[in-house]
Amino acid sequence: xxxxxxxxxxxxxxxxxxxxxxxxxxxxxxxxxxxxxxxxxxxxxxxxxxxxxxxxxxxxxxxxxxxxxxxxxxxxxxxxxxxxxxxxxxxxxxxxxxxxxxxxxxxxxxxxxxxxxxxxxxxxxxxxxxxxxxxxxxxxxxxxxxxxxxxxxxxxxxxxxxxxxxxxxxxxxxxxxxxxxxxxxxxxxxxxxxxxxxxxxxxxxxx
Amino acid sequence: xxxxxxxxxxxxxxxxxxxxxxxxxxxxxxxxxxxxxxxxxxxxxxxxxxxxxxxxxxxxxxxxxxxxxxxxxxxxxxxxxxxxxxxxxxxxxxxxxxxxxxxxxxxxxxxxxxxxxxxxxxxxxxxxxxxxxxxxxxxxxxxxxxxxxxxxxxxxxxxxxxxxxxxxxxxxxxx
Numbered sequence: 001x002x003x004x005x006x007x008x009x010x011x012x013x014x015x016x017x018x019x020x021x022x023x024x025x026x027x028x029x030x031x032x033x034x035x036x037x038x039x040x041x042x043x044x045x046x047x048x049x050x051x052x053x054x055x056x057x058x059x060x061x062x063x064x065x066x067x068x069x070x071x072x073x074x075x076x077x078x079x080x081x082x083x084x085x086x087x088x089x090x091x092x093x094x095x096x097x098x099x100x101x102x103x104x105x106x107x108x109x110x111x112x113x114x115x116x117x118x119x120x121x122x123x124x125x126x127x128x129x130x131x132x133x134x135x136x137x138x139x140x141x142x143x144x145x146x147x148x149x150x151x152x153x154x155x156x157x158x159x160x161x162x163x164x165x166x167x168x169x170x171x172x173x174x175x176x177x178x179x180x181x182x183x184x185x186x187x188x189x190x191x192x193x194x195x196x197x198x199x200x201x202x203x204x205x206x207x
Numbered sequence: 208x209x210x211x212x213x214x215x216x217x218x219x220x221x222x223x224x225x226x227x228x229x230x231x232x233x234x235x236x237x238x239x240x241x242x243x244x245x246x247x248x249x250x251x252x253x254x255x256x257x258x259x260x261x262x263x264x265x266x267x268x269x270x271x272x273x274x275x276x277x278x279x280x281x282x283x284x285x286x287x288x289x290x291x292x293x294x295x296x297x298x299x300x301x302x303x304x305x306x307x308x309x310x311x312x313x314x315x316x317x318x319x320x321x322x323x324x325x326x327x328x329x330x331x332x333x334x335x336x337x338x339x340x341x342x343x344x345x346x347x348x349x350x351x352x353x354x355x356x357x358x359x360x361x362x363x364x365x366x367x368x369x370x371x372x373x374x375x376x377x378x379x380x381x382x
């Protein structure tokens with residue numbers, strides 16, 4: 001019997017389907033990707049079993065970190081600038097167009113409004129290095145609630161709908177701070193809000 | 208494609224020079240490399256998970272000329288106090304200068320406060336839970352106890368400020 005010659009196949013294989021799939025996925029991820037924002041403070045939210053999701057639009061978010069600082073952020077660049085205008089009018093401050101643009105691009109901030117023009121004029125590196133003191137929220141100088149109310153009136157004017165108010169607290173944040181924030185909201189008759197949490201599995205309720 | 212190009216047969220010595228036939232296949236390897244690099248990058252940077260939220264609705268503060276709301280009956284009240292180091296204290300009824308209910312301590316495990324709440328609801332179906340976070344508890348405890356309300360489907364609960372009687376009760380119990 002003659003020796004069986006091994007069939008010589010070319011070592012290359014047709015990669016076309018794989019490439020097709022790879023590019024399909026690349027396109028998908030590129031289009032769905034939301035650039036992760038460079039937030040001023042990272043908080044570790046507690047977990048809950050609630051499966052409700054935060055709405056995407058029209059959200060006013062108050063971040064409370066473990067050093068009792070409060071940060072403000074809101075969605076939507078045009079309404080952010082309008083909110084800034086309203087606050088500037090209230091506190092007799094003026095912002096240059098460049099500062100307004102920078103403010104619109106910032107994901108969140110935590111400086112008293114008097115320091116805001118100076119903060120916005122800093123370069124990106126300096127701004128990152130700057131330790132933000134948080135927005136004042138005590139009853140004598142409650143700028144936090146002014147921001148919330150300004151954002152609220154602007155978004156009611158824009159979308160005919162009050163914004164969702166979300167509180168994103170660090171798990172180690174202390175209760176008096178959270179209570180102060182909630183009380184300030186309640187004073188303005190904002191009684192419904194969301195607490196941002198991580199998802200944890202629903203336990204089986206033992207009876 | 209990654210293919211070893213077969214040496215084109217040049218037909219030997221001299222003769223007519225044939226037009227070189229180019230292969231229609233191109234080497235896709237660098238493109239594939241790049242595609243997968245991008246794919247990996249976008250896959251890792253994408254955050255799909257929108258944050259989850261827990262909705263809370265605080266009671267509307269009463270207007271000055273509203274009728275006085277009905278006082279909570281002591282038999283229906285169940286108070287949960289959140290203390291330091293993730294401790295959960297609870298007592299049945301209400302506390303004031305004259306009556307000192309028995310304070311018990313538990314934790315956030317499934318055999319802790321959850322079991323207590325379910326057991327209490329079995330006895331007193333229309334229980335109202337008063338949640339009083341102490342100043343030295345943390346926000347995580349507050350979210351956890353609100354979450355327990357959802358898990359045990361306790362409908363009537365309220366987030367209340369801690370009173371001096373409550374803090375005294377914790378102190379004097381020594382738990």
